[in-house]
Amino acid sequence: MIASLRGTIVALATGRLVLEVAGVGYAVAITERHARELRVGDTVRLHTALVVREDDLSLFGFVDEVELGLFELLRTVSGVGPKSALGVLGSMDADAIAHAIANDDDAPFRAVSGIGPKTAKLIVVTLAGKLEAPRTPARGTAAGEDARAETAPRTALVAALTGLGWPERTALEAATAVIDQAEEAPLPELSVLLRRALAQLGPARDARGGSAR
Template structure:
């Protein structure tokens, strides 16, 4: 199994890059974004997944470990092959994938070319619970530079509300808050709690 490689970039066009390792040029399938980030003649370190089929050996390359992890999880979903998994990663970051799964937002996956409604629902169902850590702290931290909303969501989860409800309540509070309130955890939390209304913590599904 080839899990990573380091070498000189010989070519980077579209979704294919060629990296020379020990005098051998290895062709990798990558996302367009990753290909654009590489410079011919420069050294690159790539995390890889080797897909072995009866008549083909294909290498898929990733800039970050979480992209490789998301790729492996997506491939485990019925109807999602390596190319479709790469299509999802070309359209969505691992953090966005985690957030969509957490919010049960299969529409986000339907926007990806080659992913139909049935497969989109299967992705959400299959990945539920497998990206929880990324969907909470890492999702919020990367999606928004402020740690205030992060703290509010964590507080709501701590009070017993389901994660997806807490995330939505925080988003709603952010949309309503003025600049001062967005920078203060107590103020934003009050708005989020007001949006949740009289429903009991932990009673929503």
């Protein structure tokens, strides 16, 4: 699996770029918002998801692990494919998504191109309880930044654990415990938190919560 790429942008279009890494060009789909911040010649690192289908291999790139985690969560919703999930992330940031879910508000999702009323409602219903809304809707303030800093690692860690098959309630409890117990400031990278969470969940349990045999 290609988890991340670091290289130079050699081609850039709306929602897509070609990243040259060690002489190999990778076509990567990105959000339109992200594309507007980039220029050909920039050296960037992308967190990536490789989506495999019978007749296609597609790479999707993200600014950070939080966006990647949200992408994977959105894809768990019936009717939301990778392109639709990318569209949501291009229209809404992590805070906006978390607030909409917490407030049972599907209107922001209905405003995303390619997301109909039924799918918008499914997003809200399916992701309820999986995202922790920021403590304040204020943006550009120190309080808002602190809330995002606290929420983002938990969201990414829950997404990683559920992606490995753990039940969402179990994943949320483990993520909360690991983050609360962390003594480092700032928090360690997601890979470190994930190892701690898996160690806490215990090797004797499988991803469905049963006992290993």
